[in-house]
Amino acid sequence: MARFNTKPISGARDFLPVDALRRSYVLDVIERVYQRYGFEPLETPAMERLDTLLGKYGEEGDQLIFRVAKRGDKLQRALEENPTEESIADAGLRYDLTVPLARIVAEYRNELPRYFKRYQIAPVYRADRPAKGRYREFYQCDVDIVGSTSPAVEAEVLAAGAQVLQELGFQGNDESGFAIRLNHRGVLRGLMEVAGIPAELEGAALVAVDKLDKIGLAGVQAELVERGVSQGSTAALMRSIADVPGNESERMGWLGDLLESSEQGSRGVAGLKDVLSLSSYGPAAPHLRLDPFLARGLSYYTGAIFEIEFPGLSGSGGGGGRYDDLVGMFSNQTLPACGFSLGLERILLILEERGMFPDHLAGQPQVLVTQFDASTQGASLVLAHRLRAAGLRVDLYPDLDRYGRQFKYAEDRKISFALLLGPDELARLVVGVKDLRSGEQVEMEASLVSNWLNEQLSV
């Protein structure tokens, strides 16, 4: 074999410095905000036992889990006795961060505080077909609160997510910003109930209804019938969809009336009212939009559900909800929980499309110390170290090259300032400071350079 394929595996990516810096810019904002909301970090393995993962995400989800084959003798044995896709694997890559959290809570219940507020920012894996903004390895940025059924929990995680997006520059709930669609599993069940849809068809009907904004009213109707929902029920559902008041403030009242006869529906409406009212004190308020037909795919949600919508982006930018029974799947004792997740890749995609990255990212070098010749090399190193001691990010040009090449290198790396220290400057005890953005060059005493640069760069 003469050559290896040097591309990353399908659906995964390499991040060269510019991309890596952009990612860490966003990740830094997320982590800082999450900590400010009182969440603490948690780390879990990328690999989990297969039975930890299976059965938590619905049928579709199970199929998208990356399986990890057994090893050694166990694999041999499995291969010998009628191997199947199921029998040769005993582990898998995590599909999200919520199920690992539930496992952690079940395992360490006694060591965790009464209310466990954790954030986890980590890659997850899905054996999905890659597409725009969609990868097989991608980062999720989760906050969750375990141990309380209070709607204050929903309000907290929604506020944290909204705060992050605002600090990244997403303002308002129009084209420049984002919306958080809000619904409740109880509301969905109520809607099905009043439409007379039997329990076994609920899931199928929800999938159809969830596609409303994609395929339109007629599309949903066709799909409902196709999925076996009766004419009467379909008509009732379609009437509900058509009747949703466009006015946000009237929507809750309308929904309450519609679901009055359904116990689950009424409980859902009441829950949403609480979430909305507690959210009104925080940054999520202007972005929240009640959407009675938002479904979301994951099967473990039990209460409120939410999803981030960026105008112009197909697919969501994040989401979450309440899952009061998930921890119980791992232990005898069940614990209520609710969380919210930001999709890093989607956020980066929108920031890129809208040109929202800062010109200079934290982490990039700010200053290049140039070199003149062998006789000034020591002085250049002294200067570089002094600036570093003053907190600046300083690169030293390694070779003795002509200035043109050194400036070009600095420009390529988007470094703003080049420092010149040749025999001329040394003799006069000054440093040449060239602003590569404007081309202007000034001279100043060496001792003043770091303060001057810090001032310039802080603007």
Place this chain on the structure above:
RNA sequence: GCGCCUAUAGCUCAAUGGCAGAGCGCUUGAUUGUGGAUCAAGAGGUUACGGGUUCGAGCCCCGUUAGGCGCCCCA
């Protein structure tokens, strides 16, 4: 997982079945202490991979791989 489309220089793309090209970028020089502009020169290709048809294939056919769009689903 299914359907359709695409694959040529680092990038964007040309080339009727008949000599593999342009723009941008890159390197070098015009410039012996100064990047971007201009000018000149230069490097860079197994036309994704494997097979087939043909006197002759970048072009036609089959397969593989990778990418794009739609479906399914999803952050």
